[in-house]
Amino acid sequence: MRWNPCPKVYLLLAFHIATIFAQHEQFDEDLQLRATPRDPQMLSDDDQAQHYTLFPLAFGQILREYAVTELHLTLNAGKWNYDSWGYPEEVGVGTGAELWAWMGDSAPTSVEHRWQGLRNALAGLFCASLGHLDEQRTTSPVLSFQPEGSLPNFTYPHQLRHANLPSEHVCTENLTPFLKLLPCKSLSGIASLLNPHRLFDADWHGLGVHVRYLEGAGVEVRLAFQAVFDPVRYSNDNRRDWSLRSTFDRSIERACPVTRFSKVRVELPQGSSPYSITPDPTYIGNSVATYVVDPSHEGLDVALRWPTEGGFEYPNTSEAPPLTDISVRRNLKGTSQAEAQLALVVTNNLPVEVSAGYLETMPWHLQFYLHTLKVSVDGVARDDLVSILSYTPPVPHSRPALLQAVLRLPPSSTLHLTMDVLKPFLRYTEHQPDAQRGWDLPPAVLVPFAFGDAASQNSTGASAQGPLALGRGRTPRRIYTPVLLVDLATPDFSMPYNVIIMSCTLIALIFGSVFNLLTRKFVVVNVKVGPSPAPPSEQGPSAENTHAQERRA
Structure with a gap:
């Protein structure tokens, strides 16, 4: 889903007056209209009122308020399996929340202040x-996150800000405002398939909002939702047949009336098993069946079935070749609560050499021992496979650690990279509510940018060009590793609980005593003490006669 709006049109008028001869004079004028992001130098001026037809107004106001040239926001839940699922359509599949933006560095307000307001x-x-993406999680990894669009020529540089929050998950409260950005919401069109009950039951799901500036076209906003479903899990007879109705519990009833075109593309299966697809697609090309959602049609429910196939059996994934050029694994070794070892295993599945950018963004809780960095290939130590190593050490309570490097992966081999890390001791007030669970560490990112002979040329000439020039002119695919869970030294939080119980008991006793002293009234009672009367047996018969006479009287 794409829109190319013009949030603000800048006029560039060029007047050319020239005198050729005394008798001949000419006057030329040129008017050029182009849509560009807002100039950061104009943030102090009052902005003009914005009127959009299809572009989401609430989102456009944020982009103009903070003069954002390019922005990418993703919210994902789950771990993307590159070896079994291949490359995703949207490359931002890191677990949790990820936000990165390019902004011009020339304004009355600084980039840091605008970055804070943006998130x-x-x-x-x-x-x-996203407010937790503060300066303790913000970095500027220009090697791995190149601009996907054009940067306007504002005669001053642009800066990158990147942050991620691996513990953030996407849910219905994020999907609802996401759907409100669409012109037809979820009432019609392809967006009507976004049923939260089915989407959040998928094996993997995530949404993304991407903004970029295209020279000569304007500002483009792309809203994407990705999910991985398992039809066998929803089938009662263990079959892999599926349809829009069985997958989303919905079908496309009508097209969005304001869309220019609406298409549904189905990748046809490869294999010898016969299958049937209904209804007949509009056209088929490159093993992809395409349906054009026409407003004149009543509804669309695409179904793909294997009539002659019985119960589906999953293939042995250990014997199947990976679907990506590079396979990555990362883990944290060690049982100590003070030190650990970070291990990265990268397998090159191609018969040619590959150069890839390597990015590690760690919170200040973990510190790298850079001198312990070791690289080996198939058990043989190698010192020539890491170049352009850049490391920004962390600052406690202020800045995370940033490690960037370029790795050369030999053909059809496995590279092992290890490095020791230090786990600090935190104050008891800095621990999370679920401190015993541990801390989530952001995923590492690998960006292959050169293959074959180009890999060796980039490894030798990259230092002269700088890291920013490595990915320019290319569209590399970022590969995210799964997040890690680190166990830091955790205090015994039961001791404060015991102290609270004892303190409350003492306070209750003291308060009760003081309360009684303050509210009760103490008075002196005088008691008169006289001679005690004699027992009846000691009074004699005269006393009894006297009492009898008194009664008769």
Whole structure:
């Protein structure tokens, strides 16, 4: 889903007056209209009123308020399996929340101030905890996150800000504002398939909002939702047949009336098993069946079935070749609560050499021992496979650690990279509510950018060009590793509980005593003490006669 709006049109008028001869004079004028992001130098001026037809107004106001040139926001839940699922359509599949943006560095307000306002505004718009992406999680990894669009020529540089929150998950409260950005919401069109009960039951799901500036076209906003479903899990007879109705519990009833075109593409299966697809597609090309959602049609429910196939059996994935050029594994070794070892295993599945950018963004809780960095290939130590190593050490309570490097992966081999890390001791007030669970560490990112002979040329000439020039002119696919869970030294939180119990008991006793002293009234009671009367047996008969006479009287 794409829109190319013009949030603001800048006029560039060029007047050319020239005198050729005394008798001949000419006057030329040229008018050029182009849509560009807002100039950061104009943030102090009052902005003009914005009127959009299809472009989401709430989102456009945020982009103009903070003069954002390019923005990418993803919210994902689950672990993307590259070896079994291949490359995703949208490359941002890191677990949790990820936000990165390019902004011009020339304004009355600094980039840091605008970055803070941007993440707070997006947190309110999408009902997510993006406000936690503070300076303790913000970095600028220009090697791995190149601009996907064009950067306007504002005669001053642009800066990158990147942050991720691996513990953030996507849910219904994020999907609802996401759907409100669409022109037809979820009432019609392809977006009507977004049933939250089915989407959040998928094996993997995530949404993304991407903004980029295209020279000569304007500002483009792309809203994407990805999910991985298992039809066998929803089938009662263990079959892999599926349809839109069985997958989403919905079908496309009508097209969105304001869309220019609406298409549904189905990748046809490869194999010898016969299958049938209904209804007949509009056209088929490159093993992809395409349906054009026409407003004149009543509804669309695509179904793919294997009539002659019985119960489906999953193939042995250990014997199947991976679907990506590079396979990555990362883990944290060690049982100590003070030290650990970070291990990265990268397998090159191609018969040619590959150069890839390697990015590690760690919170200040973990510190790298850079001198312990070791690289080996198939058990043989190698020192020539890591180049352009850049490391920004962390600052406690202020800045995370940033490690960037370029790795050369020999053909059809496995590279092992290990490095020791230090686990610090935190104050008891800095621990999370679920401190015994551990801390989530952001995923590492690998970006292959050169293959074959180009890999060796980039490894030798990259230092002269700089890291920013490595990915320019290419569209590399980022590969995210799964998040890690680190166990830091955790205090015994039961001791404060015991102290609270004892303190409350003492306070209750003291308060009760003081309360009684303050509220009760103490008085002196005088008691008169006289001679005690004699027992009846000692009074004699005269006393009894006297009492009898008194009664008769």
